[in-house]
Amino acid sequence: MEGAAYSLNHVEGCTHGCLYPCYAYLMKKRFGKFKDYKDWREPRVVENSLELLEKELGKLKGRIESVYMCFATDLFMYKQKEIIGLSLEIIKRLNKEGIKVVTISKGIYSSGLTDKKIFGADNEYGSTVVSLSEEFRKKYEPFSASVNDRIKSLKKLHDAGLKTWVIMEPYPTPNIIKQDISEILEKISFIDEVFFGRMNYSKLVTDYKGYKSFYNYNVLKVMDFCGKKGIKCHIKTGTLDKNQLNLDYLNYPPAFKKIADKLSA
Ligand code: SF4
Structure with a gap:
């Protein structure tokens, strides 16, 4: 993301297996981290993420305003309880330090994030929405949550007074899917911020x-x-x-x- 100074990836691989294709997958495969698509869809949790985070926080104390999660995986990977649990722990830890967390996901956000005694009120939660079509979603984001459910979970966070945003990237051309972007915009019109990309x-x-x-x-x-x-x-x-x-x-x-x-x- 343009403008993100710090990011955190506590998992390698992603069950969502997007077929745009996924840039993170292409890079990790190129550098030999993953054998193939099947391998990529069997994510590996960085077991000592919280320990590593403590070390980084110690080194960078007072210098981090916000952390972006994640560039190379999805922190709310659909139906992946272990990963979601670890993601929540990480967000909690960063917020405790006064650090804002900016997220992007094609999964469902936990309703616990609305508890402002535990999680920072200035976190920004985002979803990717490039089409409202389930047919398109099944073809290009085959193992992610349905777009409707993603928008609903984002709306819940918005209704609780949290900042929400949508990334409309990679937006497809009409030979991939015929659609009117206005319909998507109307559906997500409650959000605070949008990021559009080809x-x-x-x-x-x-x-x-x-x-x-x-x-x-x-x-x-x-x-x-x-x-x-x-x-x-x-x-x-x-x-x-x-x-x-x-x-x-x-x-x-x-x-x-x-x-x-x-x-x-
Ligand atoms: S959700 Fe993100 S990281 Fe996961 S496969 Fe899709 S594009 Fe890649």
Whole structure:
């Protein structure tokens, strides 16, 4: 994630087995940590995570404002009790030290996180939502929680006064799935922050004629929606193509032209 100074990965591998493909899996396989996809889906807990965390906290005392969990695995791995339990212990420990935790998951958040006597009230909890289609989810995120259940668990945290966010990345092109991003945005409109990014590492995307215009138009849609709803919006580097923005400019509705002007300035 752009802007994350510290991150923590207490598990290697991930049962969710996303098939976009998963960048963490590609890297770990490349460097020989995992043999294949099956191996990746049999995660290994770093047994002494809490011990290692104590050492790091001792070394970096007072220097860590927030910790991002996780870049290379999923801390609320669906139906993985041991991993979820350890994740909660880690969050608790970091919060006790006054360190905020920012999370992202395709699992279900524990309702215990709403207990502000145990967990920090300024933690930020996120889910990945790139489609509302269960068919798409089963094909690309086959072993994760259903998107509906993810959104519901995020909404519970929001309703308890906690900060929530959604990462819409890797967002697919229409040759992968035909959908209207507005419907997804409406469904998650309670969140505080959104992060939108294109799909990478898939030939299907570059095979889609007009993919640059497609991503630009969706950037404008996301920014327009967020502006109206007061949602903080981040666009992942490489998603917007400014040259294409200028070429498509005349086709945009007036509200989008205003945003395009700001982006081109
Ligand atoms: S949930 Fe994240 S870490 Fe796990 S397989 Fe999917 S993309 Fe990779």
